[in-house]
Amino acid sequence: MLSDDAARHLASGGALPEAIADAMTENVIAIHGLPLSVALNFRVDGRDVIVPMAVEEPSVVAAASNAARMVRLSGGFFGEATEAVMTAQVQLDDVPDAHDAPARIAPHREALLAAANASIPAMVRRGGGARDLEVRVIDADEGLVVLHFHVAVGDAMGANVVDTVAEAVAPEVERILGGRVGLRILTNLPLRRMIRVRCEVGADALGGAELADGIARASRFASKDPFRAVTHNKGIMNGIDAAAVALGQDWRAIEAGAHAYAAFRGSYAPLATWTRTETGLVGELEMPLAVATAGGSTGVHPGVRAGLELLGRPSAGELAIILGAVGLASNLAALRALAGEGIQKGHMRLHARKHEAEAATTTSATATKRGEA
Numbered sequence: 187m188l189s190d191d192a193a194r195h196l197a198s199g200g201a202l203p204e205a206i207a208d209a210m211t212e213n214v215i216a217i218h219g220l221p222l223s224v225a226l227n228f229r230v231d232g233r234d235v236i237v238p239m240a241v242e243e244p245s246v247v248a249a250a251s252n253a254a255r256m257v258r259l260s261g262g263f264f265g266e267a268t269e270a271v272m273t274a275q276v277q278l279d280d281v282p283d284a285h286d287a288p289a290r291i292a293p294h295r296e297a298l299l300a301a302a303n304a305s306i307p308a309m310v311r312r313g314g315g316a317r318d319l320e321v322r323v324i325d326a327d328e329g330l331v332v333l334h335f336h337v338a339v340g341d342a343m344g345a346n347v348v349d350t351v352a353e354a355v356a357p358e359v360e361r362i363l364g365g366r367v368g369l370r371i372l373t374n375l376p377l378r379r380m381i382r383v384r385c386e387v388g389a390d391a392l393g394g395a396e397l398a399d400g401i402a403r404a405s406r407f408a409s410k411d412p413f414r415a416v417t418h419n420k421g422i423m424n425g426i427d428a429a430a431v432a433l434g435q436d437w438r439a440i441e442a443g444a445h446a447y448a449a450f451r452g453s454y455a456p457l458a459t460w461t462r463t464e465t466g467l468v469g470e471l472e473m474p475l476a477v478a479t480a481g482g483s484t485g486v487h488p489g490v491r492a493g494l495e496l497l498g499r500p501s502a503g504e505l506a507i508i509l510g511a512v513g514l515a516s517n518l519a520a521l522r523a524l525a526g527e528g529i530q531k532g533h534m535r536l537h538a539r540k541h542e543a544e545a546a547t548t549t550s551a552t553a554t555k556r557g558e559a
Contacts, residue, residue, distance in 0.1 A: 187236075192492035196222075200489050210486060222432060222489065223247040224496070225425075227254040229262030230511045231504075237512055238493035241428035249519035250425045250512055256391040257515065260466070265383035265507035271317060272376050272476060274335040274348035276356050277368035281329040287363055288321040291333070294362055295319060298355055302335050305354035309347055314338040316351065333359055336378050341502040343436055343478035348372045374442045375450070376474045383510035388466040392522060398467050400525025401518070405460035412454035418517065419448055419457050422471065425516030426509050433497075433505070434483030434490030436476070443474045458517045471514045475506040 188196070200222050208214045225237040225247050239247050257263060281287055291298070302316035309315055317336050324330040335355065337348050352370035360367045389398040408418035423441060430437040448454050458471040479502050483490050494500070497508065 187498075188492060188495050191488065192495050195488040195492050200492075202487065202489065206486060206488070210483070220431065225254065225429075225512060225515075226251045227258050228508070228511060228515070229254075229258050230508050231264055232262070233498070235498065235508055236496050237429055237508060238432035238496055239425070239428035239512075240432035241424070243424065246424045246428055246516065249523075250515045253387075253515040253519040253522070254511075257385045257387050257469075257518070259391050260386040260388055263383055263385045263507075263511035263514065265381055265510055267381045267475075267503035267506045268379060269317075269338055270314075270340060270342075270344065270476070270502050271336050271338050271378035272344035272348045273373050273378065274337060274352035274371070275373050276333040276335070276352050276359050276370050278331045278333075278360060278363055278365040279329060279368050281331045281363050281365035284323055284329045284331050284365075285326040287323055287331045290363060291319075291321050291359075294358075298335075298358060301355050301358060302337065302351045305350050306337070306347055309337075309339065309342075312340050314340045314347075329365055331363060331365070334373075341478060341480040343439075343476050343482055343502075345372050345436070345439075346481075374439045374476075375446045376443060376476050377447075377450075379474055379476050379506075381471075381473060381475045381506045381510045383471045383507060383514050385469050385511070385514060386463070386466060387469065387518065390466075392466065393526065397522060397525055398462060401460050401467060401521045402462040404521045404525055405456065405458075408456040409459065415448065415454050415456045416445075418521075419444065421520035422457055422513040422517045424520075425512035426475075429509050429512050430477070432489070433477075433493045434487050435478065435509075436482070439476060443476065447474050458514055460518070460521065469514050469518060471510050471517070473510070473513075475509060477502055477506050477509060479505055 202217050204217065207217055220240040220242055223239050225239050228235045228237055298319060299316045303310050306315065315338060317338050319336065320334045322332045322334065324332055335351050337351055339347050349371055356367045356370045389395045392398050408415045423444060426440060427437045430440055444457060448457055457473045458469060461468045478484055479494060479500060484494065500508065
């Protein structure tokens with residue numbers, strides 16, 4: 187499954203070379219490690235995948251793997267991803283007659299899209315580029331208008347691409363509408379870059395009809411109460427973030443987009459729901475998810491490259507669906523524990539392993555100070 191370089195990197199313990207770390211960011215003084223694990227049993231769109239996960243919290247990997255095993259008995263996870271379209275925002279303040287801004291932009295639409303594409307020729311050559319634009323009048327009285335440029339970015343995350351577009355088109359937008367240009371940057375709420383992941387799981391695989399009923403009730407609770415919904419969604423992000431970190435993704439952007447989308451309809455809601463069926467449950471997850479298999483850390487970090495090899499070198503869309511499946515599995519595992527024995531029993535058993543390791547480390551350090559080791 188791995189190239190020689192990737193196999194050697196993992197066999198050596200996966201340490202990031204200091205020279206690469208120093209090139210990736212600033213003021214580097216050391217390499218900070220996280221356990222690199224693999225989640226097993228995942229079948230996504232008919233293909234078996236081994237999912238790298240980097241996380242310090244006990245039970246996340248085991249829980250996702252166990253839930254994936256249950257779902258696997260019903261065929262696994264199935265998903266779809268929209269085209270990888272990111273959105274650039276161009277803000278203007280003090281626009282005169284701001285309420286007419288959409289009508290004033292309309293005759294210039296094609297010219298503005300052409301200007302956007304002229305600023306990113308390499309992306310256009312790869313089949314990406316500006317797909318659409320829209321005008322949003324945020325506050326007509328204050329003259330606050332925002333233009334959204336929707337740009338297909340292929341297998342890249344796309345932040346640099348759309349930021350380039352925003353800065354390139356801003357002067358012409360200002361000339362057309364008047365006012366003063368403000369911010370020119372992407373939004374991390376990419377509503378045109380969505381995933382939907384679905385699975386079925388049998389009541390027998392879960393441990394019985396009572397557990398299936400309890401999971402459905404817990405899902406309904408999350409749909410009614412934002413205090414529960416945020417913890418419900420945190421369980422989803424346990425899995426997605428761990429895989430995102432292992433695979434060099436911008437997990438801060440993923441988190442921001444996920445929670446913004448959860449609140450987008452006016453009240454905070456769950457990203458995933460579980461519905462009772464005659465035989466078990468159907469789980470469905472929908473969220474924006476911007477990930478990359480090209481650019482950023484994906485070509486620099488040897489561990490990230492190895493992780494993408496383990497996954498079979500997916501496209502960005504395929505990777506987004508896999509991460510969604512991990513999130514849905516993590517959610518199922520948490521709800522099953524909550525509906526059954528409670529979250530603490532298995533969680534604290536794994537926590538005990540960390541405490542044992544901590545005690546061993548402390549004892550070793552004390553012995554070293556005393557000259558005993």
